[in-house]
Amino acid sequence: MNNKFDALKDDDSGDHEQDQGSPKDSEKEKIEDDDKEQIIIKKKMVVPGAGEHPLQYNYTFWYSRRTPGRPASTQSYEQNIKQIGSFASVEQFWRFYSHMIRPGDLTGHSDFHLFKEGIKPMWEDDANKMGGKWIIRLRKGLASRCWENLILAMLGEQFMVGEEICGAVVSVRFQEDIISIWNKTASDQATTARIRDTLRRVLNLPPNTIMEYKTHTDSIKAWEDFHGLVNASGGR
Amino acid sequence: MSTDFQKTNAKAIPSTRTVAVNEADHMPHDYSTTPGGTLFSTTPGGTRIIYDRKFLLECRSSPLARTPPRGLPTIPGVTSPPTKEPNAKAVNGELLNNNSIVAPETSNAEMFKANNQLKEFKCF
Numbered sequence: 124m125n126n127k128f129d130a131l132k133d134d135d136s137g138d139h140e141q142d143q144g145s146p147k148d149s150e151k152e153k154i155e156d157d158d159k160e161q162i163i164i165k166k167k168m169v170v171p172g173a174g175e176h177p178l179q180y181n182y183t184f185w186y187s188r189r190t191p192g193r194p195a196s197t198q199s200y201e202q203n204i205k206q207i208g209s210f211a212s213v214e215q216f217w218r219f220y221s222h223m224i225r226p227g228d229l230t231g232h233s234d235f236h237l238f239k240e241g242i243k244p245m246w247e248d249d250a251n252k253m254g255g256k257w258i259i260r261l262r263k264g265l266a267s268r269c270w271e272n273l274i275l276a277m278l279g280e281q282f283m284v285g286e287e288i289c290g291a292v293v294s295v296r297f298q299e300d301i302i303s304i305w306n307k308t309a310s311d312q313a314t315t316a317r318i319r320d321t322l323r324r325v326l327n328l329p330p331n332t333i334m335e336y337k338t339h340t341d342s343i344k345a346w347e348d349f350h351g352l353v354n355a356s357g358g359r
Numbered sequence: 360m361s362t363d364f365q366k367t368n369a370k371a372i373p374s375t376r377t378v379a380v381n382e383a384d385h386m387p388h389d390y391s392t393t394p395g396g397t398l399f400s401t402t403p404g405g406t407r408i409i410y411d412r413k414f415l416l417e418c419r420s421s422p423l424a425r426t427p428p429r430g431l432p433t434i435p436g437v438t439s440p441p442t443k444e445p446n447a448k449a450v451n452g453e454l455l456n457n458n459s460i461v462a463p464e465t466s467n468a469e470m471f472k473a474n475n476q477l478k479e480f481k482c483f
Contacts, residue, residue, distance in 0.1 A: 178408060179408040205432060208432075213418045218426060218428040221424070224438075276412070279411060280410070
């Protein structure tokens with residue numbers, strides 16, 4: 124795919140047709156992304172303040188929302204994802220978190236992403252491209268509590284898998300919500316098993332909860348197959 | 360000052376110790392506490408900074424954790440109330456995600472239902 128932002132689109136709901144832009148749009152978005160990368164690089168790395176509790180890693184909050192109907196072409200990415208901010212300490216985390224709406228109260232087709240600083244919440248990021256994610260589908264009403272428990276476990280280094288964790292996502296959808304945690308190496312079964320077991324422990328999930336592991340290469344392939352199919356049949 | 364360092368009795372930090380657990384009641388209540396207590400907030404040698412959920416939640420009440428973050432973007436319905444109506448802002452101040460304040464979920468949820476149409480936001 125030549126539009127890396129497509130990776131941000133939900134790969135679980137199967138209604139990607141809303142999001143197609145023309146190749147021209149993709150080019151424009153690419154240029155905007157280059158500009159954006161430079162802005163991010165220029166920003167100083169955030170550090171813990173005096174008297175604050177440092178975290179093992181710095182993290183960045185992101186928010187994305189699918190615009191209803193077809194996106195207004197060139198702006199589709201800009202309207203789709205936004206950095207909320209980065210933090211380096213427990214206290215800085217709470218400052219952001221306490222000024223954000225709870226995921227269960229979000230409207231529409233929205234996601235919060237919390238990734239280590241420097242890792243974009245995209246399949247193609249160097250840290251993610253060999254990786255995958257555990258996915259847990261939640262009935263409505265559970266997302267806020269599960270998301271909080273998930274990110275507190277991640278920030279507090281409860282997963283004990285070294286450098287493997289990349290970030291976490293909560294996706295608000297119409298019928299259900301989805302939380303996921305991404306790691307670097309999908310083929311590392313000891314790591315993925317440990318992440319699964321930690322998730323069970325920290326989220327207090329009902330015993331019948333289904334947990335699914337999906338590699339990002341599978342996600343990319345599914346996305347490309349889907350779009351190949353759409354284009355072959357005339358597309359939009 | 361003495362430079363005689365040979366008389367020191369320093370020992371290595373123990374990495375683990377064994378605690379027998381015979382009854383389920385003796386297991387710690389919190390998921391991140393090990394039987395016998397959690398020994399380190401930092402691993403031996405300071406290689407990894409670990410916090411349990413209880414500690415992180417306690418930090419939330421610190422004054423350092425309550426000031427609004429610098430450079431928080433205004434995203435209606437996400438980092439700020441969805442409308443600019445005067446009465447919308449009066450609901451619970453600005454704290455959108457603050458569990459410690461009485462029933463913010465209810466008030467925010469109602470507010471959001473009433474304002475179902477999110478305004479578009481701009482990036483950068």
